[in-house]
Each structure stands twice: as structure tokens, then as C-alpha cells.
Amino acid sequence: MIRDLKASIGQALDDTLKQIFPDLNFNPQTQSNIEIPNDKTHGDLASNLALKVCKELKKSPVEIAHQIRTYLNNNSSKLGLSEYIHKIEVEPPGFINFFFSHKILGETIIEILTKKDNFGKNDLGKSKKVQIEFVSANPTGPLSVAHARQAAVGDSLANIMEFLGFKVTREFYINDEGNQIRILGLSIASRYKELLGQPEEFPSDGYKGSYIYDLAKEMIESSKPKKIEEIDFNIDLFSEFGASRILKIIKKELEDFKVKFDVWTPQSQLSKKGEVKQIVEFLRKKGFIYDKDGAVWFRSTDFGDDKDRVLVKSDGTFTYLTPDIAYHQDKFKRGFEWVINIWGPDHHGYIGRLKAAVQALGRKKDDLSVIIVQLATLFKDGSPVPMSTRAGQYVTLQEVLDEIGPDVSRFFFLMRRVDSHLDFDLSLAKKESSENPVYYIQYAHARIASIIKKSGKVDFKKADISLLHEPEELDLVKLLGQFPQELEACVKMLDPYNLVSYLQQLAGLFHKFYDTHKVINENHKLMLARLDLVEGTRLVLANGLKLLNVSIPEKM
RNA sequence: GCGCCCGUAGCUCAGUUGGAUAGAGCAUCUGCCUUCUAAGCAGAGGGUCGCCCGUUCGAACCGGGCCGGGCGCGCCA
Secondary structure (H helix, E strand, O other): OHHHHHHHHHHHHHHHHHHHOOOOOOOOOOOOOEEOOOOHHHOOEEEOHHHHHHHHHOOOHHHHHHHHHHHHHHOOOOOOOOOOEEEEEEEOOOEEEEEEOHHHHHHHHHHHHHHHHHOOOOOOOOOOEEEEEOOOOOOOOOOEHHHHHHHHHHHHHHHHHHHOOOEEEEEEEEOOOOHHHHHHHHHHHHHHHHHOOOOOOOOOOOOOOOHHHHHHHHHHHHHOOOOHHHOOOOHHHHHHHHHHHHHHHHHHHHHHOOOOOOEEEEHHHHHHOOHHHHHHHHHHHHOOEEEEOOEEEEOHHHHOOOOOEEEEOOOOOEOOHHHHHHHHHHHHHOOOOEEEEEEOHHHHHHHHHHHHHHHHOOOOHHHEEEEEOOOEEEEEOOEEOOOEOOOOEOOEHHHHHHHHHHHHHHHHHOOOOOOOOEEEEHHHHHHOHHHOHHHHHHHHHHHHHHHHHHHOOOOOOOOOHHHOOOHHHHHHHHHHHOHHHHHHHHHHHOOOHHHHHHHHHHHHHHHHHHHHOOOOOOOHHHHHHHHHHHHHHHHHHHHHHHHHOOOOOOOO
């Protein structure tokens, strides 16, 4: 509603400009010159259009703003503004400020109460098929907090995009081949021998975590042959066993974190289908391949990469990139129009070559988006927890979940923009839970639920909204109306952060309203109006929390 | 050396096609429960937006150069 009004004011401004100054070269882009002011004394919407064109017109911006205002006022019914805008002001240095009429506020509440769970939904995505690939950890150890943050970001973003009309598939790419998996097998085999009393030197690059012992024990128990001489130390067996077990652990962790995937794609499956081999031939036919020093190279510099990349090493094996290109070919073959990958910062150097590959496959560069999620540094009792998978020194997602639960952890991982480092203090998140931002939002919801329960009201939308005119009430309604735009901002930024920040703000305005005005009071009509307002607030809070997959308590 | 991210209040961070007096949470201090949930609210203090130039009506934001921090630059994954 407010979103539509913003669009129509933008359009009206553009039209006005053309009418008053037909010779102007300035090319206004609808809505580009209208924004919500920081300071509410500057109105509900403000435009800096006069400031943008004053140079070309060689007139004072205030004068131009006045001309625009006069035109808008004289044609307000024709432009469809008269009902919703009750005042337009010009303020130095040349801003045009719009003040909403009460009507738009009432309509906002009605819209929320009518659409309920669907408020904020729209068709921005136009059923575009999007794949979000995230976490995609090697099955060589439990998930770390870095993966946890990526999981929270990917899952919430997927929820939001689905809500906005995209057809989203959440996918986990299982890296079950290659060196790391081999090292996993060697590590387990070594522990296996050690447990059977025949220790040998542990591989220098092996995984040292205690879970390796657990896996070795499990293998010993399941395979029974007691004499070590009878055991087949085929490393692949150890690798396969370890990878499949660890994958189970990972799946369990993600489930406990309330993150669901639609598709799990193992790299080995692509290899078996021959897709990896084929991709090299495919690129060769297209002329993007050359041979040098016994290796096969991809001329990724043709597509803006800073150097060419090896696809087949001189020993005949593939580099990591090759199956990944095949995988992306596979993604596009499956009909995805937009592919979004969520990676850790250690992979940012990889973006260039994969984007090059995507273009070599005949796709546009922007059909692939990569979100680099910066690391989350875990703090315990004020000092950072060191993290290294190899050394086995890291806090797993499971441990975080056991300590503080999925709600608080999911929310904490989203509290900063993805490109910002995140300090996550475990002891703080746990100990000072009463001052936790998650509870702040949930508490607002619980308070409203309690009010509504007490009022006994089940039927909304029939109240006289015009009775609401306290500043705390109006501020709340206006913010409620911004919910759809905040969701769109999340998609634009590819970051759920805007929603997190919005919900904190909304909860804040509600708490303020709550402390200033009573909902349940003697004035029956006013009470009904306020019940509509708080129910609307409750719905938006619930919709937002649901998209973040944080629980929505009726009481606390 | 090259590339990417970052530098804003004591701490953690918002501030995104340049806009009006730079914001929030935490921490510190002061008030508010006989009234719908105090897991809350109100108020106070706290700033050379890393530094220097430039672009213009206007720069935390754009450009250039420094300083500082993180990460990446492999026929590893």
C-alpha cells in the first residue's frame, strides 16, 4: 500500500517535471528520487528532485521545488494523490516533503489484517527458477560456525525469496571426492591401527579431531576380523565409510539448526555419469581449451579472469574446478535461471574463474551470483576460539546448538551484514539471554498475544481506525507498511540482514507504544481500533520471524 | 607485489544509485512496576566517520594517494 503510494508519487513527480520543464535533458527514473526521510519532521516521503535538476535549469532549487509543489497541488486529483497526501511542503535546500493522510494508514492495517500470513508476499520473483547452493562442506568433519553462518544466511534468504515469488531450490553439493576425502580415509585408517595396538605415524596433514577415533572404533566394531593382518587397508573403504558417516552428522546438525535442503548432489555422482570428462570436451570444442606443460588449460582470461586455469593436471587427474564447472553446467541443464552460491571468504578468489566458466557455458555472467559470507569468530569467556578442521580444534555447530539453541544462534548469525565479520560470544549469548535481541522481538509478539487473549477478541477489521492519532500509533502503522519493501531490500542485497534489523525496529516501536498507551481501556471504540493495530503488528512480527525460522512464542 | 573485504561512540555494528542536526544495541549513569508480561520504557553522557587531496550547491558514501586490520593469489580443495 505505502509501497504503491511511493511508486505513484515517483511517477507523479516525473510527469510534473516533464510538464513544467519540457526541454529538460535530465532523465528521471521513477522512484529513484524519493525516499523515506530519517527525520519524521521532514514528512513521510521526501524527494530531492529539485536539487538534482537545479544545475541544468540554472535556477534555485527552492524555487523549482515550489513550482513542482504548486503543480502537484493543482493536479492532485488527476495524479491520484489527493486522497493519500494531505500536505506537501518545500524546505531548504530544496526538498519536497510529502505527508500522508490518515486514509493510507487505515488501509495499511486493513491490508495486513486481510492478508495475514501472506502480508508482504508479492510476485517480484515472477516464478523465476533460482537455486541457492550453500554450506556444501566437505564431509571430513562436523560443521563449523562458519558453515553455520552460511546456513543461516542461505536458508533465510531462500525463505524470503520464496515469499517474494521465486521458485527456490536449496542445494548442498557434497564434495565426496579428491584429496581431502583421501586424507580423511588415511586418518581413520591410522587411528584404526592405533586402536588395534599397532600405531603408526599419523599423516602430517591428517584430521586430528576426536571424531576420527569414534569412526575408527565404529569400523572396528562393525567389521569384526580381529587379526589386523586380515584387514584390507584399502583407503577408499575408509574414505567412503568416513564420508558417509560424517555426512549423517552434518545432516543431523543442519536439521537441528532448522535448515532444510531440497537436493543433495554428490560430486561422485557427476563423475560417475561422466559429466566431468564431458565438460572438458565441451569446452575444447568451443575453443576455450589449450594444452601446455602436459596439462589441459581453460582460457578463463577470455572472460575476465586474471589467469588461465588448469582443468586436467599433468598426472591426468582433475583440479577442483573441473567437476565444479560440470556441476554448474548441470545446474543450468536442470533449468535454473539464476544460480546463487554462498561461500566463505577463503573462496573469493575463486569467483572470477567460475564466472568465466559460466560464460564459457554460454550463460550470462550475472546468471551466477556469489555471496561471500565473512567468518564468524566465536568467543568463549571473552577470548576467541581457535578454529582449524585439521587440528580438530573448533567448536561445532552442534555444540553451539546444545548451548544456546537454534533460535538464538540463527538470529545471532544474521545480526550483521554478510560482508561484515561477526563476533559471536557464546557465553554472552547464553548468559545474558534476557537482554538478547531475539527475545526482544519474541517478547513483543508474546505481549501482543497476551493482550489479545485477555481482550477475548477474535474478530478484527471492523474498528474505526481513524481513532488512532497518537504519534506512537502512527509511527507503528507506517513501519508496518514498510515490511514488503524491507523484504525486497533483502533480495536486492542478497542478505537477510534488512529483515533482522527491521524486526528489531518494529519491536522497539511496539514496546514504546505499549508503555505509552493502554490497549484495553474504558473507551470501547478506541480499544477496538488499538486491537486492530496490535494484531497487525503481531502478524508482521510473526511473518518476519517465520522467514528467519525463529520460533514465535505466544507467551514468555 | 597484485586482487577482494573492512576501518563510523569505550565495545559490536547500521547508515547502498551523494542530501536535511551521522544512528542503534551493549556497557556506564539517572528515573519508571497497585494499571494489558519490567525479557519493557524514558532520559543523560559519549564522534577529527583512519589520514590527506580532489569532484560539487552538498561527501561517512564517488575518485586518487597514503596508514592500519583480515583474506586470497597452487597442476590444493
